[in-house]
Amino acid sequence: MSAKRVDSTIVVVAVAAAIVGAVALLGVLGQAWMGYAPSHLLTYLPMILLPIAFALVAVALVRAALRRRQTEVGQS
Known part of the structure; x- marks a missing residue:
């Protein structure tokens, strides 16, 4: 699996968990x-899914920051 596909999967799962938790x-x-x-069931779903969604968003942001740090555009 490519890195871009993994990042897309993480974001899609995070958005789905956030939507289900919010509903x-x-x-x-x-x-x-x-x-x-x-x-x-409705009581426990937000308590479980919303923190998972926030954690997945944090993982996606850290992965994006690390990928950006590895790519050097040029000397400034």
């Missing part, structure tokens, strides 16, 4: 607003 969080808030007890 689950909105579901918890909606259920609480309506007076229902939020389900356990």
Whole structure:
């Protein structure tokens, strides 16, 4: 697998985890607003997926910084 494909995969997984986590969080808030007890699944999904998404974004940023540091354009 090329480095570009790995970076794209990391970003896609991070975005998907963030979207699913955010939708689950909105579901918890909606259920609480309506007076229902939020389900356990909707409660745990944001607690697990949002930190994973932020960690994956951090990994993608570090990989981009390291790749940029390795490529020297010229002497300034």
